[in-house]
Amino acid sequence: MLTYLIKTTEGLLSASIMLGLILSYSKTNFDKRGKRVTLIGIVAGLAASIVMSIMKNATSKIDTGRWNLRIFSLALIAFVLFLLFTINGVRSRTKKAGEVLSEAALGVLAFTVLLYALPDVWAYPYSFLVTEQTVLSTDFLYKLIGYLLGIILVFIVGLAIYQGSERMKAAQSGLLLKLVLLVNAVRQITVGLQIMLAKRMIVSNHVLFSIAKFSSNHSDSFIYAAMILAVIIPIILWMRSFRVKEPYSNPAEHRKIRAKWRNTRRWATTAIITLFLCLMNMTVVKAIDNREVELSPVEDAVVKDGNVYVSFEQVSDGHLHRFGYVTESGTQIRFIVIKKPNSSAYGIGLDACDICGETGYYEKDGQVVCKLCDVVMNINTIGFKGGCNPIVISYSIMNGNIIVPVEGLLEYESEFK
16 A cells, blocks of 8 residues: 555656646636646646556557657657746747747646656556456555555645645746746656667767766655745745735725635645655655565475475464575575464465565565565465465475475576576
């Protein structure tokens, strides 16, 4: 659950902030035609992102890197045009053409923001099913809850930014929009540089490689920069709310003014709280989610006559036990044993699976969990093929021992190298 809460927050937060500012700017500075163009850009971006997500996951026709370069190029052109035609001198000289171009540029920016941010986010439920294979599993529901909470959180952030920006002075909100778009443009340039270097579309050198490496290692910095700019909005509104000097001619008008500023403070508070929650997701919660899980040590087992012998006494407590065999090349091939609940049967398999490799399993709150993807195993299905279950190995039961042939383990030596 936490993993997809974090992923959704990181994937959508910048886009949510930008869209809130774009919608506010459009409403404040454009006529009906300009507002319509912005809304068309948003609707087109939503539709195109869904198509892109389906094609990326259902076909091999989408080269994500090249598509991102196209999106970035379109967005950067639109950003330059928007900056150019919102300069008072240029806009006054170009008149109607300047208005149309600035409106079209903002619509294109809204389109590209969604087309870049949403395809991977739309695909997360599909990735749940890759490991879970059914929507009825508890782990699928946990992941879906985290995913939906992330979407709701960033939606509220965008709504609060929109409401707050709408209540600011036009010059202030316009400046913040341009600064957030500038941060996004720098991010797109550096990501585009990484793509071009990876695909050898440009010749690498020390300077380009250093820029690409730094931006890759500090990709969250662009999100933090957008958050810092966004939090300026509620701060300004809070400061203004305590220095209200709007004139009024009767008590009814005074009450109306006071109600307006109470509502403004509520939206400012909402923006601060939700941005803080996003910050916690990307720092504290992420650190908790990424903490290293220590696997239990490999226990002793008797190896003789080409078999590994595990006695019932060692594994009859219902907890996860890990055993291993060291090959001549020094590779340790691990397997796990756990007694199934309310049964005399045992779940036995490699400490590895076909999907996640040899990262292993651990026990948490009486459940067996994959270390890599956090999928919770149904203990009763361990020993059967499917999903993230341990790879099935051959074994036999005799005289109170689980007997695992060494020859069968050696077949999977490559999994542990």
